[in-house]
Amino acid sequence: MTKINLINFQAIIMKATLNNSIETLQLIFDNGKINSKMISKNSQAITQLELPNDVIDNQNDYIVFNYNEPYTEILPFIDLIESEEADIIISDEKVRIIDGRQKCDLHFCSENIVKVFTGDDVKIETEQKIITTIDDNFIVGYEKAKRVAARFKKIYFNVKDNVLSMEASDKTNMFTNNFKFTIMETNTMDNFTVCFDFRNFVNLMKIVTIEPEKFEIGFLYVESQELGLMQAIALDGSEKYFLMGRNF
Numbered sequence: 001m002t003k004i005n006l007i008n009f010q011a012i013i014m015k016a017t018l019n020n021s022i023e024t025l026q027l028i029f030d031n032g033k034i035n036s037k038m039i040s041k042n043s044q045a046i047t048q049l050e051l052p053n054d055v056i057d058n059q060n061d062y063i064v065f066n067y068n069e070p071y072t073e074i075l076p077f078i079d080l081i082e083s084e085e086a087d088i089i090i091s092d093e094k095v096r097i098i099d100g101r102q103k104c105d106l107h108f109c110s111e112n113i114v115k116v117f118t119g120d121d122v123k124i125e126t127e128q129k130i131i132t133t134i135d136d137n138f139i140v141g142y143e144k145a146k147r148v149a150a151r152f153k154k155i156y157f158n159v160k161d162n163v164l165s166m167e168a169s170d171k172t173n174m175f176t177n178n179f180k181f182t183i184m185e186t187n188t189m190d191n192f193t194v195c196f197d198f199r200n201f202v203n204l205m206k207i208v209t210i211e212p213e214k215f216e217i218g219f220l221y222v223e224s225q226e227l228g229l230m231q232a233i234a235l236d237g238s239e240k241y242f243l244m245g246r247n248f
Contacts, residue, residue: 003057004088013070019203020071021045024114027065039117045200046117048240068109077104122242124229128189128221134212141166141181148179155201158193192221194228194245208232
């Protein structure tokens, strides 16, 4: 019988949904790979994956899994099975997972419900761009800012006087306390400030800090549109994560 690796299944759900920042899930199994291109309902988070299929053994046929709210409707059921690997039966309506006396049916949702990113890639035409590594300094700044940024529900990235910094604050209130951490010096961007949803940023960091050496993180800004973008892209291009930002 065909086997499913439940640990890897949980991991791909986490990546495709950006750790539950994206509400729906589509996984396409085809020719030994798993592909997924998802976007959140508010269009603030996007994921693009093309990874080797380490979830289902010997699966070369074209199969699509569609799920709504996988963090509440799928993962709690998978967590009930203690084994790392189990038997799997795939039909048009559902996946059945069997492990000894345990049986778990995970029904697919309609394809019309899932919110798939339909573009080839996320592109912003701008010369205002910084690409850097997720090094120890970046992670230290993140861990510190995280301790106070939750109260603001947002995190800022700024360039001022050729210095890129991370800031926990609320710039809509001039009397708000803040914490700022210098990430790096740069001469490639003009002064700018971009704000990102704090929960989305934390969920992104939970993924990329597992193996930070495999990723580069970038910040792009289009001044005329007051539009910002944070991207975290694996060096081999297999995983791409994007957060949309604003300047307040």
